[in-house]
Amino acid sequence: MTQLRIAGLEKRFGEVAAVRGVDLEVAEGELVSLLGPSGCGKTTTLRCVAGFEQPSGGRIAFDGTDVVPLPPEKRDIGMVFQNYALFPHMTVRENLGFGPEMRGIGAAARAKKVADVLAMVQLVGYEERYPRQLSGGQQQRVALARALVIEPKLLLLDEPLANLDAKLRDEMRFFIRSLQRRVGITTLYVTHDQAEAMVMSDRIVVMFEGRIHQIGSAEDVYDRPATRAVSNFIGQSNLLDGRVAGGGNGRWRIDTAMGPVSCGSGFAPAVGDRASAMIRPEAIELHANKTDAGCFPGRIESRYFLGNLAEFRVRMSDGSLLIVQQPAHAAHAVGAEIGVRLPAERAWLVREDVA
Amino acid sequence: MSGIARAKWLLAAPVGAMVFGFFMVPYLNIVVMSLRQPSTTQAYGPGFTTDNFVKAATDPLYVVTLLDTLRLAAMITLITLALAYPVAFHLARTESRWRGVLYGLVLSPLLVGVVIRTFGWIILLANNGLINQAMRQLDLPRLQLMYNEFGVVLALVHIFLPFMVLPLMGAIQGIDPRLEEAARSLGADKRRVFLRVLLPLSMPGIQSGCILVFVLACGAYVTPLLLGAGRVHTTTTVVVHQLELFLWPFGAALALVLSLVGLMVVWLYARLSGRVLRGQS
Numbered sequence: 001m002t003q004l005r006i007a008g009l010e011k012r013f014g015e016v017a018a019v020r021g022v023d024l025e026v027a028e029g030e031l032v033s034l035l036g037p038s039g040c041g042k043t044t045t046l047r048c049v050a051g052f053e054q055p056s057g058g059r060i061a062f063d064g065t066d067v068v069p070l071p072p073e074k075r076d077i078g079m080v081f082q083n084y085a086l087f088p089h090m091t092v093r094e095n096l097g098f099g100p101e102m103r104g105i106g107a108a109a110r111a112k113k114v115a116d117v118l119a120m121v122q123l124v125g126y127e128e129r130y131p132r133q134l135s136g137g138q139q140q141r142v143a144l145a146r147a148l149v150i151e152p153k154l155l156l157l158d159e160p161l162a163n164l165d166a167k168l169r170d171e172m173r174f175f176i177r178s179l180q181r182r183v184g185i186t187t188l189y190v191t192h193d194q195a196e197a198m199v200m201s202d203r204i205v206v207m208f209e210g211r212i213h214q215i216g217s218a219e220d221v222y223d224r225p226a227t228r229a230v231s232n233f234i235g236q237s238n239l240l241d242g243r244v245a246g247g248g249n250g251r252w253r254i255d256t257a258m259g260p261v262s263c264g265s266g267f268a269p270a271v272g273d274r275a276s277a278m279i280r281p282e283a284i285e286l287h288a289n290k291t292d293a294g295c296f297p298g299r300i301e302s303r304y305f306l307g308n309l310a311e312f313r314v315r316m317s318d319g320s321l322l323i324v325q326q327p328a329h330a331a332h333a334v335g336a337e338i339g340v341r342l343p344a345e346r347a348w349l350v351r352e353d354v355a
Numbered sequence: 356m357s358g359i360a361r362a363k364w365l366l367a368a369p370v371g372a373m374v375f376g377f378f379m380v381p382y383l384n385i386v387v388m389s390l391r392q393p394s395t396t397q398a399y400g401p402g403f404t405t406d407n408f409v410k411a412a413t414d415p416l417y418v419v420t421l422l423d424t425l426r427l428a429a430m431i432t433l434i435t436l437a438l439a440y441p442v443a444f445h446l447a448r449t450e451s452r453w454r455g456v457l458y459g460l461v462l463s464p465l466l467v468g469v470v471i472r473t474f475g476w477i478i479l480l481a482n483n484g485l486i487n488q489a490m491r492q493l494d495l496p497r498l499q500l501m502y503n504e505f506g507v508v509l510a511l512v513h514i515f516l517p518f519m520v521l522p523l524m525g526a527i528q529g530i531d532p533r534l535e536e537a538a539r540s541l542g543a544d545k546r547r548v549f550l551r552v553l554l555p556l557s558m559p560g561i562q563s564g565c566i567l568v569f570v571l572a573c574g575a576y577v578t579p580l581l582l583g584a585g586r587v588h589t590t591t592t593v594v595v596h597q598l599e600l601f602l603w604p605f606g607a608a609l610a611l612v613l614s615l616v617g618l619m620v621v622w623l624y625a626r627l628s629g630r631v632l633r634g635q636s
Contacts, residue, residue, distance in 0.1 A: 052536050072539040079540040085533035089555045098551070102542035150541060 001028040002062050002153035002186045009058035012045050012213045018044040021043050022058070031180050031187040033197040035221075037233065043158055043240070045207075049076050049188060058314035062153055073102070075154075076183075078147030082159040084139045086131040092118075092142055093127040099150035117149040120179065138170045143177065150185060154327035155180065155187040161196060175201050187207070194234045198222070206230045213354050222280075224266060227351045231278045238322050239350070240277045240342075244269045252349055257318035258296050261346035276350050281311065281325040283346035286332055287339035295339030298322070301334050316342055389607035399604045407608035409457065417609060419595065421616060422587040427504060428572035429577075431511045435519045435568050436561065438512065443523035443560070444553075448532065461520050469514055471579045476510040477501065480582070506582040515571055519564040524590075525554075526560025562628045566621050573617045 006027040010018040019041040026032045034042035047053040053071035062068050067075050078099075087095050093114055100110040112307070118124050121141040130141055139181055141162060160176070161169045177200045180187050191197050196202045198218035206214045206221055206229075214226035225231035228239060236299035252269065254261050254277045263277040271331060290297045298314040305328065312324040312332060322340065332338060389407055391399035411417050446457055464472065479485050480500035487497050499507055530553065538548045554561075576591040583592070590613040597606030 049535075050540060052539075071544075072536070073542045073544050075540075076538055079537065081533050083531065083533060085537040086530060087534060087537070087552060098538070098543075099541035102538075102547065146537075146541070156540075191485075200430060 003028050003064075004154060004186055005061045005064070006045070006049070007059045007061075009045060009048060009060065010056045011041070011048055015094075017210055019048070022207075022210075022212055023228075024205060024212065024215065026186055026188060028186055029184045030199060030202045031177070031189060033189045033191055033201040033204050034207060035190060035191055035194060035204050035234075040207040041210040042192075042207050044192045044210075046158055047154055048189060050077055050079055050152070067227050076150075076152050076239055077154045077156055078150055079156045079157065080140075080143045080147050080160045082162050083247055084119035084131070084143040084163075086139055086142055086146070086318040088131055089129050090250065092123065092134070092298065093129070095142060096146050096149050099146060103150060112150050116174055117145040120148070121145040136164050137172065140164065140172060141175075144179070148185070149180075153186070155185045155190045157187065159192070161191075161193075169196075176200065182259070190315075200249075206233065208233075208340065211346075211354055221351065223276060223346075224264070224348050225350055225355060226266065228276060228278075229353075231348075236281050236323055237278050238281065240279070240320075242275060242277070243269050244273045244275050246271055246334070251344065254349070258316045258320060261342055261347060262344035263349050265349035267349075267351070269349065274352070276352075277347045278350045279342050279347045280321040283307070283343060284324045285321060285341040285343065286312070286314070286324060286326060286330070287341060288336075290337050290339040292339045292341070295341045298338055298340040300334050300336045300338060303332070303334050314344045359576050359602050385607045388604050389611050391604045393602050393604050395601045401427035404604075407605045408587065409607045409613070410605065411612045417590075420588050421590050421613060424591070425616065425620065427508065427511075427589065428569050431508055431515065431572040431608060432565050432569045434508065434512050435515050436565060439523055440557075441514055441565065442516075443520045444527055446520070447524045449613065462517055464514065465517055470577050470581075472514055473510055473581045476506065476513070476578075476582060480509070481545050501582045502584045502586045504583075504587055507587050509577055510578050510582050511572055514575075515568045518571060519566045522563040522567065523557065523560040528556045531554045546602035558628060562625065565628075566624065569621065569624075570617060573613060 004024075006022055006024045009019055009022040010017070012259045016069075022041070022045055024032070034045060036042050044053060049053045049066070051070060051074075055068060062075070087098065090098065094336040096114045096117060097110050100113050103115070114127075115124075118127065121144055123138060123141055123145065126134065126138065126142075130291070132143065140163075143160070157176070161172050164172060167333065173196055189197075189200060199219070203215060203217060204221050205212055206226075207225075208229045213230050214221055216224070221230060221234050225234065225237075231237040231239065240254065240256040240261055242254040242261070245255045245260060247253050247262075248268075250264055251264055252265050252275075254263060254275055256277070261277045263279075265342065269275055287295050289295075296316060298316050301313045302315075304311045306325075306327055307326045310328050310330050314322045314323060314324055324340070326332070388399050390403050390405065392402050392404055425436045442461065446454070447462065449457065451457070467475075477484065481487070482497065482499075482501075484500070485621045486500060490497060500509075534552055534556070535548050536551045543551060558595035574591060575589070577593065579587050580592050580595075583589075592608060594609045594613070597603070597609065
C-alpha cells in the first residue's frame with residue numbers, strides 16, 4: 001500500500017505550460033480522479049507520475065521516496081491506457097506474463113499469477129486469444145489485469161473507458177471500482193467524464209489550464225464548487241453575478257441585477273467585491289404565485305420534457321435567463337408568470353479563478 | 356462479363372502486355388538458350404543439352420562463386436538492416452518540422468544512377484583516391500579500400516540503404532508508441548522493449564526490406580565489376596564474362612541457377628520469418 005505525494009509539479013512543453021503547480025496527496029488505497037476538459041493537464045500529470053514525462057519542476061514521491069529520477073520501469077506502476085496498448089503479437093497469457101517475466105519471476109509462479117488475475121477479471125478460457133480476437137470490453141479487462149498482475153505500488157488509468165460504448169462503460173465503472181476496492185490499490189484515474197469521476201472516486205481533482213481548481217468529494221464539487229469553471233464544467237449551473245453586500249459565518253448576501261441573493265461560501269469575501277452566486281437548476285423552486293415570500297418574479301419562456309425531469313427556461317425581471325429543473329410532470333405552462341425562489345442553503349459563492 | 360469486370364481487364368492489359376513481351380518472353384528465351392550448344396556466330400547453336408547446367412552446378416569454380424555471391428548478399432543485407440533500423444525508427448517517430456527534408460535525404464541516393472555512385476566510391480576508395488591521399492599526407496600506410504570485398508560491400512550497402520529504410524519505416528510507423536510505454540510500465544528496460552516489442556512488431560518491414568536488398572545484392576553487377584575490378588567475382592560478373600567468351604548458353608544456365616538459388620533462399624527466409632510473423636497480422 002502506497003501513498004502518493006505530488007508537490008509543486010510543473011511541466012512545460014517549450015513555451016506551453018501544461019501543468020502549473022499541482023499539489024496533491026493520494027492516501028493508501030484511495031482512488032482519486034483527475035477531472036477536466038482536454039488540455040487541462042490531467043494526462044500530463046499522470047504521465048509525470050508514470051515517468052513518461054520528465055517534470056520541469058516539483059516533486060513526486062511514493063511513500064516519501066522521490067521517484068522523479070527513476071525511469072518508468074523502476075517505478076513499479078501499473079498503467080492502463082485509453083487504447084489499452086495490449087501487445088498485438090502476444091496472446092492474452094503472454095500479455096499478462098510479460099510484467100512478471102520482466103521482474104524475473106519463474107515460469108511456474110508466473111503461470112499461477114496469470115491464472116489468478118484472469119479469474120479476477122473473469123476471463124478464464126481466453127488465455128490463447130490474441131487481443132484482436134477480443135471485444136473492446138474484454139481487451140479493457142486484459143489491460144486492467146496486465147497492470148494488476150505485477151502487484152504495482154500504484155495503479156494509473158488514463159481515460160480507460162473512453163473507447164467503450166455507453167452501456168459497457170457504465171458496467172466497467174462499477175467493475176473497476178469494486179476491483180480497486182478489493183485489491184486495495186492506490187489509484188490515480190484520469191477522465192473528462194464527470195459522471196465517471198463522481199461514481200468512481202473517493203476524491204475528485206478538478207483541473208483547468210494546468211492548475212487544480214478544487215479537490216473534494218463528488219458532493220463537494222457539485223454542491224460547493226470552488227470556482228466558476230468548476231461549476232460550469234460539472235453539471236449545469238446558474239450563475240448570478242453581483243457584488244457582496246454583507247454577511248458572515250459562511251452566509252453572504254450578494255446584490256444581483258434581479259435583487260439580493262443569499263448564499264453559502266467556503267471563504268470570506270470582502271464587502272463590495274465582485275462575486276457570483278451559483279445555484280443548480282434542480283435547487284430552484286417555482287411557485288405558482290409570484291408574490292410568495294422570498295420569490296423573484298419570472299415568466300416561463302420554454303419547457304422541455306427530459307423523461308425523468310422537466311426543464312424550464314425562466315426569464316427574470318432583469319432580463320436574465322435561469323435554467324430550472326423540476327419533477328417531470330411539474331405543471332407550469334409556457335408563458336405563465338411565476339415566483340422563483342433561490343434557497344440560500346443551495347446557493348454557493350464561487351470565485352472567478354483559483355485563489 | 357459486367358462492365359466493371361471488363362474495365363478491370365482493360366486497365367490491366369497494358370501492364371500485362373509489358374510483362375509478357377519484355378519479361379516473360381526474354382526469360383523463356385534464356386531458358387531455351389541455357390539448354391543449347393554454344394556458337395561463335397549466333398546466340399546459340401542447334402541441338403539441346405543439359406551440359407551447361409551440370410557444369411554450372413558441379414564445377415567448383417562456379418559453385419564457389421555462387422556461394423560467395425550469396426554470402427556477400429547476406430552480409431550486405433544484414434549490415435544494411437543494422438544501419439537502416441535506427442534511421443527508419445527516427446524517421447517514423449520524429450515530430451521534427453525537418454521530417455520532410457530528412458525523408459528526402461534518405462531517398463536522395465536514388466536520384467543518382469548506380470554507375471555514378473560507384474564512380475563516386477572509386478574516387479574515395481582507390482589506391483590514389485581521396486582517403487589514401489589524406490593517409491599519405493599524414494604519413495600513414497596506404498589502406499586497401501577497393502579491389503576487394505570491403506569496397507564492394509561498402510558501396511552496395513550505401514546504394515541499397517533506401518530500399519531497407521522505406522519498408523522498415525512503414526512497419527515502425529504502424530507500431531503504437533503506447534506499446535513501448537506499456538512495456539516500460541511493466542518493468543522492461545529500453546533493451547527489452549526493443550527485443551520483445553519493437554523488433555517482433557517490425558518483422559513485416561524487416562522481412563520485405565531484407566528480401567528486397569538480398570535480391571538486389573544477388574543481382575548487382577556494375578558495382579562488383581568496377582569496385583572489385585576483376586578481383587571480386589560474383590555470379591553476375593561471371594555470367595557477363597561468359598557472354599564475352601561467346602558461351603551464351605552457359606551464361607544463361609549460370610544466371611538461371613543464381614535466380615533459382617536466390618529464390619530458394621528468399622522462400623526459406625520468408626518461411627522462417629513468417630513463423631515469427633504469425634499471430635500478428
